[in-house]
Amino acid sequence: MRPLVIATRRSPLALWQAKFVGRALESFGRKVELLPLVTQGDRILDAPLSRVGGKGLFVKEIEEALLDGRADLAVHSLKDVPVELPEGLVLGAILEREDPRDALCAPAHRVLDALPAGARVGTSSLRRRAQLLARRPDLEVVEIRGNVGTRLSRLDRDLDAVILASAGLRRLGMEDRITQLLPPDVLLPAVGQGALAVEIRAHDEETAALVRRLDHSDTRDAVRAERALLARLEGGCQIPVAAHAEVAGERLRLRARVGRLDGSELLEARIEGPRAEAESIGIRAAEDLLARGAGRILAELEGVRVGLPH
Secondary structure, three states, rough: OEOOOOOOHHHHHHHHHHHHHHHHHHHOOEEEEEEOOOHHHHOOOOOOHHOOOOHHOOOHHHHHHHHHOOOOOEEEEEEHOOOHHHHHHOEEEEOOOOOOEEEEOOOOHHHHHHHHOOEEEEEEHHHHHHHHHHOOOEEEEEEEOOOOHHHHHHHHOOEEEEEHHHHHHOOOOOOHHEEEEEOOOOOOOOOOOOEEEEEEOOOOOOHHHHHHHHHHHHHHHHHHHHHHHHHHHOOOOOOOEEEEEEEEEOEEEEEOOOOEOOOOOEEEEOOOOOEEHHHHHHHHHHHHHHHHHHHHHHHHOOOOOOOOOO
């Protein structure tokens, strides 16, 4: 039986994630091979993601490898995956979520509220920018790009702190760089943050049956709600939208935020309901935010139009 081919980005974190899934598949008796690819998002490092197409730039070449048969599956950080997939592709598995919180990395073990006025904080995320400035309008938020190691290296040069997803730091064995895990009250995570997704061809039943064994139902239902919210807001991965859902038994709780980039306005919605209605809960949370002005906030970003009649 031929090996399954996993398409992945070449970054250390992406390779860790692909190898993690690969080991799980090998435990089921299948050989795997990696197909490392360079995506457009990896090539364009001198411009903010929000100006060059958003995080979907990190999956385009990988999805092409799936569609043309060079790969059987792809492993992504779910927060990088647009809510609309190309025709012919589906998410075959959502793995159990790692800690979804954001992490502050700063010298001298500083926490967010202890950073001095005017401190320079690095992040690539509009979502983080909006929430950070809502809490600490005195900070200077600096756009940074590159892999985890590249971003952390900025602490030695020109930044007072960097904010990264704690899941990525944990997966790379870099927990010691975390000086504060930021609670959701301070910084609500991105849609899908902490979860890994396995993308496959829609009609590849053999691969679907295998990767389905990796699926974690609580995580899948939670991210169904989060991604439904993002889809209703007609947003890509690079708009200032935060959302996190939790499943407890047969109930699902969703919390979501939309904020101005300067932190001057931050809207929040909280919706709870049966987990079987995950998508409906996400849509209801989006409608709540839109009714209170989220469409106006998001439409201020160039190229974003939300809340318009369908």
